[in-house]
Amino acid sequence: MIKKIWTDPVWSKVISVGIIGLLTLGYTKFLSVTENVTFKEAFEKILEIKIEVVYVFLAPVTYWILKYFYRKIFKKEKAYYSIKQQKLRSFNKTIDPSTGILFRWGVYFDYDTPFISDLTAFCTKHGETPIRFISNRCPFNDCTNSHNRIDEYAVKNFIESDLIDRWEKIK
Numbered sequence: 527m528i529k530k531i532w533t534d535p536v537w538s539k540v541i542s543v544g545i546i547g548l549l550t551l552g553y554t555k556f557l558s559v560t561e562n563v564t565f566k567e568a569f570e571k572i573l574e575i576k577i578e579v580v581y582v583f584l585a586p587v588t589y590w591i592l593k594y595f596y597r598k599i600f601k602k603e604k605a606y607y608s609i610k611q612q613k614l615r616s617f618n619k620t621i622d623p624s625t626g627i628l629f630r631w632g633v634y635f636d637y638d639t640p641f642i643s644d645l646t647a648f649c650t651k652h653g654e655t656p657i658r659f660i661s662n663r664c665p666f667n668d669c670t671n672s673h674n675r676i677d678e679y680a681v682k683n684f685i686e687s688d689l690i691d692r693w694e695k696i697k
């Protein structure tokens with residue numbers, strides 16, 4: 527509830543101004559004690575010269591300081607992707623056992639529908655490091671994966687179908 531009010535742009539400003547008001551009252555009390563005048567006299571004194579200056583300078587400064595700390599405290603909750611989306615995003619690679627082709631991709635969301643971008647294929651038949659495809663085929667001419675070009679569109683559709691299915695099950 528507090529968080530909801532605080533994230534509201536209007537309410538957070540109202541609260542900031544309220545805090546400034548309290549600070550002003552505190553300062554007034556301080557003046558009335560230190561200068562040995564009544565609270566009312568001290569307050570009138572402040573109203574004459576200080577209040578406008580205080581509001582003009584302190585209000586925005588306090589607002590930004592509070593906002594800065596608020597953001598620091600709630601940083602974790604400000605993650606761009608929800609936990610469920612992050613879970614789905616971890617499905618970002620697969621290996622085709624029959625061909626040894628490794629596919630990597632990034633998962634993004636169009637509103638609530640997952641889609642992939644940056645689909646990249648690698649050949650895993652050449653030692654530890656997967657070799658990235660060039661022009662949709664393995665760059666090694668003697669490799670079986672160099673003979674046929676992969677149908678990028680079909681692979682993308684297959685992966686996205688799988689992701690949509692997983693997404694429905696997570697939800």
Ligand SMILES: [Zn+2]
Pocket residue numbers: 649650651652664665666669670671672
């Ligand atoms: Zn290869």
